[in-house]
Amino acid sequence: MSFVIKVGLASCGLAAGAGEVYEAILKHIKENGIDAEVKKTACIGMCFVEPLVEIFSEEQKSITYGDVTPESIGNIIDAFSKGKPIEENVIISNVLEGSENKTYNKQERIVLRNCGIIDPVSINDYLENDGYKALEKAVKKMSSEDIIDEIKNSGLRGRGGAGFPTGLKWQFAFNAKSEKKYIVCNADEGDPGAFMDRSVLEGDPHSVIEGMIIGAYAIGADEGYIYCRAEYPLAIKHLNIAIEQAAEKGYLGNNIFGSDFNFELHIKEGAGAFVCGEETALMASIEGKRGMPTIRPPFPAQSGLWGKPTNINNVETFANIAWIILNGAKEYAKHGTEKSKGTKVFALAGKIKNSGLIEVPMGMPLKEVIYDVGGGMKTERPFKGVQLGGPSGGCLPAELLDTIVDYDSINKTGAIMGSGGMVVMDTSSCMVDIAKFFLNFTQNESCGKCTFCRVGTKRMLEILTRISEGKGKMEDLDTLEELSHNIIKSSLCGLGQTAPNPVLTTLKYFRDEYITHIKDKTCPAGVCTALLKYEVIEENCIGCTVCAMKCPVNCIAGERKQVHKIDQDACIKCGACYDACKFNAIKKG
Amino acid sequence: MKFKTEIDIAINKFISKKGVLIPLLQNVQNIEGYLSKDLMSYVSEKTGIKLAHIYGVATFYTMFRLKPQGKHIIRVCKGTACHVSDANSIMNEVNNQLDLSGEEDTTKDGKFTVMQVACLGCCSLAPVIMVNDNTYGKLTPASIGKILKKYE
Numbered sequence: 001m002s003f004v005i006k007v008g009l010a011s012c013g014l015a016a017g018a019g020e021v022y023e024a025i026l027k028h029i030k031e032n033g034i035d036a037e038v039k040k041t042a043c044i045g046m047c048f049v050e051p052l053v054e055i056f057s058e059e060q061k062s063i064t065y066g067d068v069t070p071e072s073i074g075n076i077i078d079a080f081s082k083g084k085p086i087e088e089n090v091i092i093s094n095v096l097e098g099s100e101n102k103t104y105n106k107q108e109r110i111v112l113r114n115c116g117i118i119d120p121v122s123i124n125d126y127l128e129n130d131g132y133k134a135l136e137k138a139v140k141k142m143s144s145e146d147i148i149d150e151i152k153n154s155g156l157r158g159r160g161g162a163g164f165p166t167g168l169k170w171q172f173a174f175n176a177k178s179e180k181k182y183i184v185c186n187a188d189e190g191d192p193g194a195f196m197d198r199s200v201l202e203g204d205p206h207s208v209i210e211g212m213i214i215g216a217y218a219i220g221a222d223e224g225y226i227y228c229r230a231e232y233p234l235a236i237k238h239l240n241i242a243i244e245q246a247a248e249k250g251y252l253g254n255n256i257f258g259s260d261f262n263f264e265l266h267i268k269e270g271a272g273a274f275v276c277g278e279e280t281a282l283m284a285s286i287e288g289k290r291g292m293p294t295i296r297p298p299f300p301a302q303s304g305l306w307g308k309p310t311n312i313n314n315v316e317t318f319a320n321i322a323w324i325i326l327n328g329a330k331e332y333a334k335h336g337t338e339k340s341k342g343t344k345v346f347a348l349a350g351k352i353k354n355s356g357l358i359e360v361p362m363g364m365p366l367k368e369v370i371y372d373v374g375g376g377m378k379t380e381r382p383f384k385g386v387q388l389g390g391p392s393g394g395c396l397p398a399e400l401l402d403t404i405v406d407y408d409s410i411n412k413t414g415a416i417m418g419s420g421g422m423v424v425m426d427t428s429s430c431m432v433d434i435a436k437f438f439l440n441f442t443q444n445e446s447c448g449k450c451t452f453c454r455v456g457t458k459r460m461l462e463i464l465t466r467i468s469e470g471k472g473k474m475e476d477l478d479t480l481e482e483l484s485h486n487i488i489k490s491s492l493c494g495l496g497q498t499a500p501n502p503v504l505t506t507l508k509y510f511r512d513e514y515i516t517h518i519k520d521k522t523c524p525a526g527v528c529t530a531l532l533k534y535e536v537i538e539e540n541c542i543g544c545t546v547c548a549m550k551c552p553v554n555c556i557a558g559e560r561k562q563v564h565k566i567d568q569d570a571c572i573k574c575g576a577c578y579d580a581c582k583f584n585a586i587k588k589g
Numbered sequence: 590m591k592f593k594t595e596i597d598i599a600i601n602k603f604i605s606k607k608g609v610l611i612p613l614l615q616n617v618q619n620i621e622g623y624l625s626k627d628l629m630s631y632v633s634e635k636t637g638i639k640l641a642h643i644y645g646v647a648t649f650y651t652m653f654r655l656k657p658q659g660k661h662i663i664r665v666c667k668g669t670a671c672h673v674s675d676a677n678s679i680m681n682e683v684n685n686q687l688d689l690s691g692e693e694d695t696t697k698d699g700k701f702t703v704m705q706v707a708c709l710g711c712c713s714l715a716p717v718i719m720v721n722d723n724t725y726g727k728l729t730p731a732s733i734g735k736i737l738k739k740y741e
Contacts, residue, residue, distance in 0.1 A: 047714070
């Protein structure tokens with residue numbers, strides 16, 4: 001029986017050891033003369049059980065195995081080829097009970113339609129899955145106005161975070177009168193805790209390129225740039241290969257599909273600056289300057305790259321375009337809510353069972369995303385909060401889990417949809433610490449142009465640090481709020497305008513925790529080290545000296561078989577004793 | 590400058606094209622390991638781009654390094670998912686193992702440079718570090734020693 005074996009070889013898979021599994025498969029089928037085709041694919045989505053291997057037969061029987069090792073793969077292949085597939089570690093399958101069959105079926109995949117299915121560096125795989133058919137339809141049968149109307153009618157909004165209607169943006173760029181126009185793809189996915197764009201670029205680069213070419217045709221651009229962060233080497237590699245292939249087949253270059261439409265596409269690697277995700281800063285960076293935002297207007301649609309009209313969209317936005325052109329605006333608008341159409345890709349991470357990449361229709365309540373699609377909490381500890389939108393977003397508590405996923409509903413809570421990072425936290429996370437973490441990030445990444453963003457975030461960080469050390473005052477909370485509102489009002493770009501969100505939302509929903517830090521000088525989650533105290537529980541201590549040996553500052557006294565004691569003045573609160581003790585004899589509080 | 594010929598080739602590849610300063614600096618940094626004052630002056634001289642502009646760009650982006658760096662680069666991820674999975678203890682352990690205080694980032698023997706990065710995008714494997722181009726996930730402080738040994 002002949003069959004196909006696919007291995008997920010995106011960044012996460014490789015980090016989990018998928019490369020070794022791939023080698024083991026090649027070796028095994030060669031040594032045993034098994035008639036199977038081995039294919040590479042990218043992100044299958046269930047990162048929590050990487051490495052993932054899918055096996056499917058000519059009769060369309062498909063089984064995806066998780067947690068595969070070079071040792072286990074031989075048996076899996078042999079059993080499948082004998083028609084008696086192994087039933088352990090089955091993640092998704094159409095013939096067997098897979099642990100994630102249910103959660104997977106709740107998803108609707110438009111952006112990720114090819115991710116984890118095709119070989120991302122094979123243009124033929126993409127073509128077999130309706131690739132470049134949308135471009136052909138657009139160039140041969142549609143005018144610029146037709147395309148822009150179609151995108152407008154689909155209700156697609158910018159997936160980079162702010163949610164501006166894409167069709168309208170294209171209209172502005174189309175209306176601008178100029179011989180030269182540019183189209184830019186923002187792939188500078190800088191939000192910590194977000195990896196949607198990386199997965200799409202690694203897993204289906206042609207879908208983004210096709211979306212860009214259609215956009216260029218619609219607005220009248222003949223040159224484009226993909227600005228990708230340099231931290232994503234595999235994404236850049238796949239993009240380079242895809243651009244070369246598209247040029248070879250004539251989808252890039254001159255006279256595309258025999259028309260007079262010409263289009264040239266370049267990749268620009270970022271150099272590590274979060275602010276470059278902001279469109280004016282991004283364009284400055286492409287021009288080879290410091291990535292500092294500039295005042296708008298003029299908007300990029302009037303004067304963008306090198307002063308020419310420019311249209312900028314995010315990776316996920318572009319990945320939607322070909323699907324919309326091919327299937328029609330009406331079909332797309334069937335997904336989602338009244339004002340937020342389509343689907344949204346989320347990167348689930350943190351203390352959630354099924355961390356990985358998912359795509360759900362807009363309008364799904366957060367509860368369903370986390371518990372039904374995400375499988376619920378990973379640890380025994382209860383849910384505490386979910387962080388949406390990275391450093392520009394906010395933390396929402398359990399009471400708000402009925403909020404539905406759409407731009408307007410999430411904005412009402414004080415968080416933002418953002419690009420799609422969703423980090424789930426249990427009671428082991430301290431909200432003051434989380435606010436401090438994000439402020440530290442935006443403080444570092446502020447370009448320094450606007451005083452309120454540059455100095456204001458620094459002052460806020462100092463206050464938060466003080467609170468986390470038990471030196472805060474109740475007035476500090478008012479100061480934090482006042483500073484937040486001023487920074488929002490007085491910053492030029494999105495970075496400053498949203499930087500206080502993590503502080504404002506935690507103050508709003510987890511205020512008690514701030515008060516406990518200030519008044520009781522304790523950290524309920526046990527995270528803020530300055531407020532921690534490690535003590536020996538005398539009745540549990542057997543005097544084994546393991547903790548004393550582990551202590552890096554030698555502050556634990558006690559002979560063998562005697563109860564130990566920690567010198568509180570000398571203790572640096574590293575927690576080494578707590579981790580080392582096998583008798584639960586160290587109390588952390 | 591140790592590799593003048595290679596640097597000349599790199600510069601010539603970019604010269605007189607628009608908006609090339611960042612990739613040009615990335616290229617020459619890859620050759621020399623870091624951007625020394627001499628190197629930046631040389632690029633300025635060759636391309637006609639003002640030294641102040643080059644220095645401005647080099648100091649703006651975190652990828653550019655103005656000091657020599659170790660043979661192996663360790664990137665410790667401090668993204669949100671890693672942070673809530675105790676990336677701090679991973680950072681401390683890396684520094685401990687390499688005998689680095691918080692202020693220095695390169696070991697005395699020039700073998701390792703340790704950096705904090707905002708997010709490597711492997712959030713489901715948190716906490717994560719990257720040594721050169723290899724990513725290691727689901728770490729505990731106890732697993733650090735074994736990883737570093739591979740590069741000694």
